[in-house]
Amino acid sequence: MTAAPSxxxxxxxxxxxxxxxxxxxxxxxxxxxxxxKNPSGPRxxxxxGAGSSFMDRVKAGKLDR
Numbered sequence: 001m002t003a004a005p006s007x008x009x010x011x012x013x014x015x016x017x018x019x020x021x022x023x024x025x026x027x028x029x030x031x032x033x034x035x036x037k038n039p040s041g042p043r044x045x046x047x048x049g050a051g052s053s054f055m056d057r058v059k060a061g062k063l064d065r
Contacts, residue, residue, distance in 0.1 A: 011036055031055070 007025035015021030015036065023039070025032040031051030034043040046054055057063055 007032060009034070009039070 007027075009023040009025045011023050012021045021036050023034050023036045025034075027045060030048050031046045031054070032043050033046070033054075035041060
């Protein structure tokens with residue numbers, strides 16, 4: 001994904017004080033995810049359906065270690 005300065009990144013409400021968290025941004029047709037400690041680093045982009053499924057799995061704790 002190329003740099004997109006118009007994205008409005010939102011930090012997870014569950015982020016801790018050390019900064020270990022992710023940030024999300026809505027895309028015109030999906031969702032982008034990045035590491036808040038490395039905002040210029042790699043990002044994931046999901047289609048609307050895949051983004052919704054990803055968020056459902058995160059909220060259900062299915063991706064917890």
